[in-house]
Amino acid sequence: RQRVIFAGSGWCPSRSTLLNILTSVALVTRPLIEFFRGEVRSDSVIGSDDTGVKLLLPKEVPKVDPTDPKSQRVHEVIAEAIAARKPHVSAKMWAYRGVHVPLNVFDFTVSRHRDGPDLFLVEPCYEGTLLGDCYGANTGIMMRSCGSIAHAACVAHARRKVREAKDNHPRHAAQLLSLFRELYDIEDRGRTMDAVARLALRQDEATPLWTRIRSYIDGEMSNVLPKEKMAEAIGYMNNQGEPLTLHLSTAWLPSEHNETAQLMKQVAIGRKNWLFVGSVAAGYRAADLMTLVSSAIRNDLDVWAYVKGVLDALLSGREDYASLRPYVWAATHPEQIRT
Numbered sequence: 495r496q497r498v499i500f501a502g503s504g505w506c507p508s509r510s511t512l513l514n515i516l517t518s519v520a521l522v523t524r525p526l527i528e529f530f531r532g533e534v535r536s537d538s539v540i541g542s543d544d545t546g547v548k549l550l551l552p553k554e555v556p557k558v559d560p561t562d563p564k565s566q567r568v569h570e571v572i573a574e575a576i577a578a579r580k581p582h583v584s585a586k587m588w589a590y591r592g593v594h595v596p597l598n599v600f601d602f603t604v605s606r607h608r609d610g611p612d613l614f615l616v617e618p619c620y621e622g623t624l625l626g627d628c629y630g631a632n633t634g635i636m637m638r639s640c641g642s643i644a645h646a647a648c649v650a651h652a653r654r655k656v657r658e659a660k661d662n663h664p665r666h667a668a669q670l671l672s673l674f675r676e677l678y679d680i681e682d683r684g685r686t687m688d689a690v691a692r693l694a695l696r697q698d699e700a701t702p703l704w705t706r707i708r709s710y711i712d713g714e715m716s717n718v719l720p721k722e723k724m725a726e727a728i729g730y731m732n733n734q735g736e737p738l739t740l741h742l743s744t745a746w747l748p749s750e751h752n753e754t755a756q757l758m759k760q761v762a763i764g765r766k767n768w769l770f771v772g773s774v775a776a777g778y779r780a781a782d783l784m785t786l787v788s789s790a791i792r793n794d795l796d797v798w799a800y801v802k803g804v805l806d807a808l809l810s811g812r813e814d815y816a817s818l819r820p821y822v823w824a825a826t827h828p829e830q831i832r833t
Contacts, residue, residue, distance in 0.1 A: 495767065520779040522808050527599075527782045529815040530789065534599045535620050537592040539646075539747055541754030542611060542626040545761050548770040549585035549604060549777060551575055556774065563613055564603065568774055571604045582770065585777060587784075589757040590614060593625065593748060596821050598757055598788040602777035611635060615643060625751045627651055628734050647737035649677065650750040655727035662723040666715050670727075673707050681749055689745035696742050704739050707731070760788055793820040799830040 496512055534540060555573045559565040575583045588601040588610050603610040608631035615624065616639045625646045626632045635643050653674045660667035680700050684692040711728055718724045731738065741747040761784070771777045790800040804818050816822065824831055 516779060519805065520782050522805060523782060523786060526804065526808065526815050526818055527785050530597050530785055531599050533595055533819065534590055534592040534597050535615070535618055537595040538622045539593040539625055540622065541591040541593060541751040542588065542624055542632065543751065543754045543758055544586045544588040544606060544610070545758040546584045547587050547761065547765055548582050549774070550582050550770055550772050551580065552773065563617070567607060567609050568604050585771060586610065587761045587781060589754055591754040591757060596792055597819070598785065598792055600781040600784040600788065602781040604774065612638060623747060625748060628730070644740065645737050646740040646747055647734045648751045649738060650752050652731050652738055655730050659723040659727050663718060666718070666724060669710060670707065673703055677703055693745035701742050704742065757788065760784065789820050793824055794832045795820055795824055796830045796832060799827070803827065
């Protein structure tokens with residue numbers, strides 16, 4: 495598809511030429527991407543989400559590289575899949591979004607295993623809050639990090655489970671959804687406040703609302719049977735009670751991670767075009783290039799101009815990576831900010 499697009503401009507590159515270009519760009523930008531990853535880890539809150547991508551299997555099982563912490567898991571997953579005669583596996587593309595640091599970092603793993611968030615957050619000794627869904631790798635991250643990382647659950651996920659069960663218990667669903675609507679109204683009002691006022695608003699108005707939700711679940715919803723759809727929503731809120739309300743004690747923690755979840759659309763649109771990832775190395779390259787492009791989009795930059803500016807700077811030998819952060823680069827290139 496890229497060859498056809500370029501051919502319309504009079505250039506007909508081979509597939510190998512396009513691959514060489516992508517490989518070279520990924521090689522040049524790798525130190526900058528590593529810097530971006532460190533910048534995101536400097537944030538006190540990181541949103542995280544993941545989505546599946548199809549990874550084609552190689553003919554031979556890759557060897558374990560002692561210098562690559564991901565290689566052991568790659569070796570295990572691909573060896574098992576080849577032994578089962580599978581043509582591909584469902585790999586994962588993760589997004590890590592700095593809530594206060596305006597960077598989006600993508601990471602590629604061969605499976606949805608806890609070594610994804612562990613290698614990105616636990617191993618580098620991140621200290622802060624992970625805002626994400628209640629997948630096991632997230633919920634257990636506090637224990638695996640010895641208390642350095644707190645897990646904050648997404649309120650939108652709890653609301654979604656109630657909405658999905660509204661046909662099962664419409665009266666209960668209507669009552670809970672109305673309470674969630676009040677919570678969202680409070681968050682909307684607090685969005686324009688300073689930290690002190692927002693925290694006071696949450697404690698004065700949102701905390702009593704969560705008490706009402708808890709009282710309604712424990713009282714009025716006692717008639718919900720264990721195997722009903724609504725019971726799943728109740729179990730979710732019971733099991734994740736503390737992570738769901740962690741934002742009530744802080745002003746800087748969002749109540750949901752929808753902005754991170756929306757990054758999965760960027761992967762989905764790409765996946766619809768390129769269909770699959772051809773190799774593990776290609777997955778790593780795709781994650782790096784998506785990091786560069788997505789961060790430019792988040793900072794309202796002309797993507798072509800930003801990527802060209804970054805490549806020109808890196809190819810000239812520049813190592814001042816801090817100046818190449820998109821929100822810093824924008825200050826010196828205001829003409830490239832999209833309006």
